[in-house]
Structures are given as structure tokens and as C-alpha cells.
Amino acid sequence: MPKIVESEAKTVRLIYKLFLEGKTPNGIAKFLTQSGIPTPSGKAKWQVSTVQSILTNEKYKGDAMLQKSYTVDFLTKKKKVNEGEVPQYYVENSHPAIIPPETFELVQEEFKRRKSAGTYTSAINGFASRIVCGDCGGFYGRKVWHSGSKYASTIWQCNKKFRKKEFCSTPHLKEEIIKQAFIKAFNSMIVNKNTLLEGYTVIIAELTNCKAQEKEGAQIDEECAAIEAVIEKLIAENARKAIEQQEYHRKYNAYANRYNELQKRRQELNNEIAMCTAKRNQMKAFIKELKKQEQLLAVFDESLWCATLSTMVIKSEHEVVFQFKDGTELPWTIES
Structure with a gap:
């Protein structure tokens, strides 16, 4: 079972907090970079796509989606994003949560609210x-x-x-x-x-x-x-x-x-x-x-x-x- 690394969890919680306070993924990425907070891979510069991935990944609320990708060729180990070719399985409470489920769902609704306003980046x-x-x-x-x-x-x-x-x-x-x-x-x-x-x-x-x-x-x-x-x-x-x-x-x-x-x-x-x-x-x-x-x-x-x-x-x-x-x-x- 995955264990929570508190230093990384602290950053994840900060990202969720900033988003619900009205910041955009782009604004959050700039803030984290300027604050000298490293990315999950240890890089200095945050990408918008990394922030968006953290804000939409169910693993942070303790759930898991299995088989998001699958191996096409077992000899070459080539993988492909699962677009319905093989079954996917959603497992609730598969590991400790960093973000409460309620907070995760609020973020997803906030994404929808901003999108309905015209764009994801509408919340300057x-x-x-x-x-x-x-x-x-x-x-x-x-x-x-x-x-x-x-x-x-x-x-x-x-x-x-x-x-x-x-x-x-x-x-x-x-x-x-x-x-x-x-x-x-x-x-x-x-x-x-x-x-x-x-x-x-x-x-x-x-x-x-x-x-x-x-x-x-x-x-x-x-x-x-x-x-x-x-x-x-x-x-x-x-x-x-x-x-x-x-x-x-x-x-x-x-x-x-x-x-x-x-x-x-x-x-x-x-x-x-x-x-x-x-x-x-x-x-x-x-x-x-x-x-x-x-x-x-x-x-x-x-x-x-x-x-x-x-x-x-x-x-x-x-x-x-x-x-x-x-x-x-x-x-x-x-x-x-």
C-alpha cells in the first residue's frame, strides 16, 4: 500500500487550497515555481499540465482507477492509453487519502463552473x-x-x-x-x-x-x-x-x-x-x-x-x- 510522503502531501494540499481560493492552474504553477517548491519529479519549474493532473487525479482522495493504460505488445513492452479496449476498474479507498473526498469533488465542480463560464482559465x-x-x-x-x-x-x-x-x-x-x-x-x-x-x-x-x-x-x-x-x-x-x-x-x-x-x-x-x-x-x-x-x-x-x-x-x-x-x-x- 502506498505511503504518504508528508512533504509532497503538503504541496498537494496547497495546490487544492489555491485552486478553491480562485487561482488558475497556470497561476498555481507560477506561484509554486517562484516559491521554490519542487515538482513531484524534483524539477524547479512547474508545468500547468502537472497542476491540472494533480487537481483531477482520484488517487489523491484515496481511490484508484486501474488499467488507465495497457500493454499492446508484451515483447516490446509498448503501452497505450486505454480508450475502452480493455476493462477499467475503479477502486474506492484503495490507499490513504491526502485530500478529503469532499474537497476533491468540490474541485471537480469548480472546474465545471469555470468551463461553463467559457474557459478553464476564467478565474484570474x-x-x-x-x-x-x-x-x-x-x-x-x-x-x-x-x-x-x-x-x-x-x-x-x-x-x-x-x-x-x-x-x-x-x-x-x-x-x-x-x-x-x-x-x-x-x-x-x-x-x-x-x-x-x-x-x-x-x-x-x-x-x-x-x-x-x-x-x-x-x-x-x-x-x-x-x-x-x-x-x-x-x-x-x-x-x-x-x-x-x-x-x-x-x-x-x-x-x-x-x-x-x-x-x-x-x-x-x-x-x-x-x-x-x-x-x-x-x-x-x-x-x-x-x-x-x-x-x-x-x-x-x-x-x-x-x-x-x-x-x-x-x-x-x-x-x-x-x-x-x-x-x-x-x-x-x-x-x-
Whole structure:
């Protein structure tokens, strides 16, 4: 059984932490290189592909995917990436985990969130792909006004504001105003923390219940196994004795079509179960962060912003809606 090398595990945990705080794989690679932290192979320079591999490899949560590649020629020892030619096997808890499974799944969901925003590298910082225009639904982008002068300021405005015949009515907002609004909104949740946390276990169970999908999935697996057995028997019978081929193909195609239909439905169920799991992990992570906050925020905390907030929707110069990862929507008025 593989043993954890703590010095390497520390780096892996740092990579996951930086990603969930809003850093991109490219930004993480640059940070690790500049910090003098060696790669797993002992090199000084980190590649983006190495960071992405660490963030998506199930082995860091204690699981293993067997036969990702296979030997094509045993004489030359030539190997090939397994693209379905041979069976793959997923083994849970095969070795000690470096990253909690919940953290691993949160990272996978964050990858999906960034991809849906247009690109994996959309998260230049914690604000990117999280501030949404309430007019057109597009994302806000970062701009620097009067760069290099004493009047320099960072603002955020809709990326599509000037790309349409009719401009979006939503305003630009200074970054400092956004930070202050989040501090006050989150502090209001800390004040009401006990009330918010009451009954949360029941709420999570109700909102992320996927027992129906799991039951249907188990039934599909049984039927698929039965069809596989029938098809194998049909093929063996056809090889053993002469069967009228038109009837053989009719039966074979009927079973194969039914099998494909079931597999398509199974994938849909798998997606629904994965969404339930992701939602459960997000809610638990939100609760964990909220429980940790014993005092009101005095300064903006970007890691807390990334850990708890899904989006901040800009309605007008003074009206915004904070949408937190537990599903809470908090309308907020920005003071002038």
C-alpha cells in the first residue's frame, strides 16, 4: 500500500487550497515555481499540465482507477492509453487519502463552473466568473482606470456592456465597494448563524436525496447484466449450430438496442447523482466555513468569498443579490 510522503502531501494540499481560493492552474504553477517548491519529479519549474493532473487525479482522495493504460505488445513492452479496449476498474479507498473526498469533488465542480463560464482559465482571481450582470446574465470583468496615476482604481463592469446595440443598464462597481458589500452581507449571516444552522442536517438530506435515482440505477444494472447473459448465449448458440440469420440479427439487434437505451438512462441517472453529491458537498463546505466564523469580518477575505459564494448578481447601482453555495439568496442594498 502506498505511503504518504508528508512533504509532497503538503504541496498537494496547497495546490487544492489555491485552486478553491480562485487561482488558475497556470497561476498555481507560477506561484509554486517562484516559491521554490519542487515538482513531484524534483524539477524547479512547474508545468500547468502537472497542476491540472494533480487537481483531477482520484488517487489523491484515496481511490484508484486501474488499467488507465495497457500493454499492446508484451515483447516490446509498448503501452497505450486505454480508450475502452480493455476493462477499467475503479477502486474506492484503495490507499490513504491526502485530500478529503469532499474537497476533491468540490474541485471537480469548480472546474465545471469555470468551463461553463467559457474557459478553464476564467478565474484570474476570486471575483472572475462570480459577478453576474442582472441585465444580460453575462459576467463582469476587471478594468483598471487611470492606471499608473494617483487616481488609479479597479472597477468591475459587464463584459458585454458595449457589445450590444442596447447597452446593459447595470453599472460598473469599484472593487472596494464590492468587498465592503460582501463583508456586511456575510456579517449579517454570522449574526444569525445559529438560526441558519438549525435543522441544516435535515435540509441537506431533503435537498440532496438521490435514493430514487440509485434504486432505478440498480434495477438498470440488473437488467443490463441479464441482457448481456442472453446476448452471450445467443452468440454462442449461433456459433454452435446453424440458425436462421435474419431471425438471429433481429433478436440480437433488439437486445442491443434495449441495452443501449438502458445505458443512456444509466448515464442520465449518474449525472443526476453526481449533481446531488456536488450540491451536498457545497452545502457542507458552506456550513463548515460559517461555523468557523466566530467574529464579524473586519476586512475582506478572498478565500472566504470563494469558499462560500456562488455568484453576486448586480441588479442596479444599489441593489445586488448574493447567491451562496448552500442555496441561500441574500438581497443586499449597497450604501452610497
